[in-house]
Amino acid sequence: MDGNQTKTNASLCLYWPIEWHYLASYWYILVICVLGIVFNVFVLTVLCLHKKACTAAEIYLSNLAAADLPLLSALPFWAQYVVKVFEWPFGRGLCKMVNVFMIMSGYCSIYSLVLISIDRYLALVFPLSHERLRRPLLAKVGCLVVWVLSFVLSVPDLIYRDVKIYSDNSTVCTINYPNYATEMGCEIMQIMLIFIIPIFIISFYSLKTFQALRNRPIEGVSVQKRAKKATLLIVAALLVFLICWIPFHMMVIIYILENVNVLMLTCNTLIFMYVWYPISMYLKIFTSVLNPILYVFVGKNFRKKVKEISKCQK
Template sequence: MALSNLSSYLDAVDNYSDYPDYSYEEPGGVATAPSHQPKDAARILSVVIYSVSCVLGILGNGLVIAIITLKMKKSVNAVWFLNLAVADFLFNIFLPINIAYTAMRYHWVFGTVMCKLNSFLLILNMYTSVLLLTTISLDRYVSVVFPVWAQNHRSTGLASAVCLLIWSLGVAMSCPALVFRDTAQARGSVICFSNFSLSRNGSQRAEALLRHRMVNVSRFLAGYVLPITVITFCYVAIVLNLRRNRLAKSRKPFKIIVSIIVTFFLCWSPYHLLNLLETEPDGIPRSVFEVSVPLTTALAASNSCMNPVLYVFMGQDFKKFKVTILSRLVNALSEETGHSSIVHRSFSKMSSMTEKETTVL
């Protein structure tokens, strides 16, 4: 492909994409020597974040998977946490590819098929994780607000069926990565990017921009706005219900709830907001994307290693429990802890049994 055609081609597809693809300069441009310090600093910091997330994610999520499958009796909580850990673990396994890509100044050496598959699995992790977290929130909401219904209908079979539906939805919503991700030569490097024009000649700029907007807006709505709205509603309802029924005797539940929601916002908000800005690249300097996309993507990726901490370890009071990490994990994942204890207490209260102190999450 001629350099002039490649230039128009890259312009036409608006190649700001889901993952950092900024290894090249515009072919045919004026030879200048701009400072690349911010861009390089962002790239190096991204490699560090990816590496830490990869190590912690594989260890943390791998430990959760091992404990649930080998040490625990099957329960609804175990089904939720197992699927969440598997989604994050899959993501972490493929993180070394992104680490290598970023460390090599965004030079893709793994081929077009792996470019598509890698991006597909990364987006699949995003959807399955956020849908699972939303489902966990709904499950806790139902268990607290409708304890009688939950006691009669909440089962591992239903939880497994819901998880199968979540994985199916995640696969369907991640398919655009298989369609649009592509590789191309650019100034001696190979980039893995989103080819929304589905061509190599730059003749479909309007169609490419429309596809880009549709993919990014739908991802913003389905992968961020709707889940965070449901999650926030569920936990607000849980807090109000606990206060009204005086089931919570400390501020600890509120701290855990706030930490979950705030961490979700911190990790995913910059990523999704930048995705929206990508649909209007002409109004924003290219340098902004070159620095911001690697950092926001790495920040979103770091959420996969934080989940074991947020949804498992923070559910236990480390100052009171003088036990091993393994015991803490078993206690946190057990059906006897978390919102199931609230259900048990609700039934005990309705049966005029002695009410005992409990915790949330």
């Protein structure tokens, strides 16, 4: 869905956004970029400067913060692309690199959340019997596997992403598959691996953890408060994840179904999708700001580390 037009097989559906849309998108992307970099670098700085070795949970949280940085570093280029009404001024090399960074960041973030949800399940439901599975070394290996997998899965973008010049002399950074079968194969692979499979795993382990905490016999007021806080955090994290990720990927799924002729979309429906597609994408990138808030800043242990580092700096 590049450019300023959407098209059906039967008719041409034209849509031009209001001019202020581009400027508003530009400033929104830059604000997300600045906040995301500040928050995530702060998380990494605190976890790296603290004297004690990181636990498995902190390693996963560090990986989540690091995973957002490639996306955030690519956002200024994308903001410039949007404000120029999708006229790409940076050349072929940056076209590939910026999009590979964004794809890699998406994969790495989602699979970091998968690791966090599994680790949290083991920590809260099986705190003693599965302690060996939560060793820092295994956590580091898991994070390394996530980065390697993220790069491998972003290779199609590295190969097929290119700068294309249209007949009206507009220059766009777009994905240019060699044939229809390759396009559909890559699209279906991406939606399965970056959305459907991870969302199933995250939802499964989050709900299992939630159920275990709800059904566990609790003794003592302090223990009950900690369990309640953990439960609320799990529910909040899951809801934020679903709200931020589902709209964008539902758009992609509808686009795929329309391309394989499972759905026949009217012109008005395509225009509606074109309006909401960038909004859903901006909602998805907002998670780079929400992740450190939800998964790190609210944690008592993290706040304790910040205080200890602050004392050492004085």
